[in-house]
Amino acid sequence: MFRLAMALRSKGVLGLNERNANVIQRLNERRLYPLVDDKLRTKRLALAAGIAVPELYGVIGSQHDVRRLADLVGEHRDFVIKPAQGTGGDGILVVTGRSAAGQRLYQLADGELISSNGIRHHVSNIISGQYSFVGIRDRAMIEYRVETDPFFADVSFQGVPDVRVLVYRGYPVMAMVRLPTRRSRGKANLHQGAVGVGVDLATGRTLSGVLDNDIVYEHPDTGAAIGDLVMPQWDYFLALATRCHALTGLGYIGVDIVLDRFRGPLILELNARPGLNIQIANRAGLQGRMTTIDAWQGAEYSSEEKVARVREAFRTIRP
Ligand SMILES: Nc1ncnc2c1ncn2[C@@H]1O[C@H](COP(=O)(O)OP(=O)(O)O)[C@@H](O)[C@H]1O
Ligand SMILES: [Mg+2]
Known part of the structure; x- marks a missing residue:
């Protein structure tokens, strides 16, 4: 370099x-x-100006609400979870599908499988600020996976x-x-x-x-x-x-x-x-x-x- x-x-x-x-x-x-x-603020600003963004499925802002994840994801087979204040791609989970049997496992973009527990754990880490560059509590966004x-x-x-x-x-x-x-x-x-x-x-x-x-x-x-x-x-x-x-x-x-x-x-x-x-x-x-x-x-x-x-x-x- x-x-x-x-x-x-x-x-x-x-x-x-x-x-x-x-x-x-x-x-x-x-x-x-x-x-x-x-x-999240950027998304709202863009929407207000009529600029297209990936659809927001939901936001989880507290450890207590991590249990709502399944509800927010709903029927979507694929979605992305990211820290609202993340940078450099850190903490972003790109979920591309669910396992055929029982739908208990989620598939990530690189082919790896992750359990719903694993995903909830990740969301919990996001909320505790692990990926936030200001290092304080953050919110996890769940959004449309771009194809x-x-x-x-x-x-x-x-x-x-x-x-x-x-x-x-x-x-x-x-x-x-x-x-x-x-x-x-x-x-x-x-x-x-x-x-x-x-x-x-x-x-x-x-x-x-x-x-x-x-x-x-x-x-x-x-x-x-x-x-x-x-x-x-x-x-x-x-x-x-x-x-x-x-x-x-x-x-x-x-x-x-x-x-x-x-x-x-x-x-x-x-x-x-x-x-x-x-x-x-x-x-x-x-x-x-x-x-x-x-x-x-x-x-x-x-x-x-x-x-x-x-x-x-x-x-x-x-x-
Ligand atoms: N909704 C999405 N669908 C598919 N891929 C995504 C989505 N959001 C982010 N990504 C992937 O993650 C990268 C980083 O996302 P971005 O929102 O720019 O966060 P960061 O601030 O960490 O750069 C993107 O360039 C893209 O490749
Ligand atoms: Mg980026």
Whole structure:
């Protein structure tokens, strides 16, 4: 990572200290953090603005209520349990089905089976704050399990890829798609072991990828090429991300969008401290693009106009 980062420095890569001091401090007001640090609040905000999200089946907020789990899950054969204040994919259980006999066991995305006791135990750990980055009590959300769109069939392994769009001062500034791997166990987070693949903002075409510290061109489990895929509905993805800026007022956010095979693009979450690996996945730096966007401030543009501007300005030319 370090060597790659050095090689990218000439391309105006934004470093961690600069991000924290100059970008996050300046553009993300602390009082707005709770809107995105709690996935339940984000979901409500999105719904109020008419933005599609995975349907919420229920919330468990106390140890006493853990017994309500079966009621909340109801007849759903598959669902996802996650900590409302989790990050980095920690504490997320992707349940893909139930055992045929007796329905007492649940199947997870990686094929492992877990008992209903095991699931309740997990929910209880979520509530005690084990996965909450503020380290205090949390709530467990139970929601619709997104089904991977066939577009990603060859390049994801046992999980749903997500598209991370970085939005700077209201403009999409860089994007990547994150592909789950065997190691990431149904999650698309990079430090769980997913592959991050840069996406050309202008065309929605995928570039090369980053896995841990290496540049990669193939999916590590399926062997399929990860470059040169043209994202469907790319304009819509960018417009959706742009709208999320208005939703929160945060000047620097990472918007996570999944593509459900039945419901289309859905917002998973917003992030007020998005990571910087997106630059490695794109082999491009953020600084130049941010300067361009700085110069556009002051004018009032619609989301469509903003998207058109970045598509024009941030084209990636690859041999
Ligand atoms: N409802 C869901 N259906 C299927 N997969 C999901 C769902 N929610 C999360 N995931 C998987 O877990 C990853 C992380 O989820 P996310 O909500 O972004 O939480 P975190 O804050 O931990 O990143 C997603 O990128 C996706 O791969
Ligand atoms: Mg996420």
